[in-house]
Amino acid sequence: MATNMDFKELEADEAIKKKLTTMSQALDKIEEVFKLAEEKGFYEKLSNKQKIDFNILLSFSLNSLFWMYLRAEGIDPKKHKITSENDRVKSTLLRARELFKKDPLQPRIDTQVAKRFIKHSLWVPIENKNESINTNDSNETGTMDTSQTEENWD
Numbered sequence: 001m002a003t004n005m006d007f008k009e010l011e012a013d014e015a016i017k018k019k020l021t022t023m024s025q026a027l028d029k030i031e032e033v034f035k036l037a038e039e040k041g042f043y044e045k046l047s048n049k050q051k052i053d054f055n056i057l058l059s060f061s062l063n064s065l066f067w068m069y070l071r072a073e074g075i076d077p078k079k080h081k082i083t084s085e086n087d088r089v090k091s092t093l094l095r096a097r098e099l100f101k102k103d104p105l106q107p108r109i110d111t112q113v114a115k116r117f118i119k120h121s122l123w124v125p126i127e128n129k130n131e132s133i134n135t136n137d138s139n140e141t142g143t144m145d146t147s148q149t150e151e152n153w154d
Contacts, residue, residue, distance in 0.1 A: 030061070052096050059089045 005024060010016050036042060037058065046054060063086050070077040077083065 030065070033061075049100055052100075056089065056093050056096060060086075060093070063089060 005020065007017055007020070010020075037054075043051065043054070063082060066082055067077045067086070070080055070082065
C-alpha cells in the first residue's frame with residue numbers, strides 16, 4: 001500500500017514521493033484486476049466476445065508491465081522482443097474488433113447464386129437460337145443465306 005511506504009532519505013523530495021505514491025496506487029489497482037482474473041468461475045461466466053476482450057486485455061497489460069520493468073532496469077524496450085509481442089497483440093485486437101464489428105443483419109451476396117441468375121437470364125432456348133439465326137441471316141427475300149451455315153464450313 002502507498003500509505004505504508006517508508007521513503008527514508010527521499011522524505012524531503014516531495015516530487016519523488018508523489019510519483020512513487022501514485023505508482024504504488026496504480027500497482028495496487030492492477031493487482032486488484034489480476035486477483036479478479038484469478039477468481040474461480042469468473043472466466044466461465046464470460047461470453048465469447050468478453051473472453052476474447054479479456055484475453056487481449058491481459059496480454060496487453062502484462063506486456064505493458066514488462067515494458068515498464070525494462071524501462072526501470074535501464075533496458076531500451078524498443079530493441080527488445082517485447083515490441084514484436086506488442087505488435088502481435090495489437091494486430092489481434094484489430095482482428096477481434098473487425099470480427100465483432102460486423103452487423104449480423106448486413107446483407108451478403110452469394111456469388112454462386114448471382115452467377116446462376118446471370119447465366120439463366122442470358123440463356124436463350126435452342127429453338128429460339130435457331131429462329132434468331134434464321135431472322136438475322138436471312139437475305140432481303142426472306143430466304144436463309146446457306147453460305148454461312150455449318151454444313152458449308154468444311
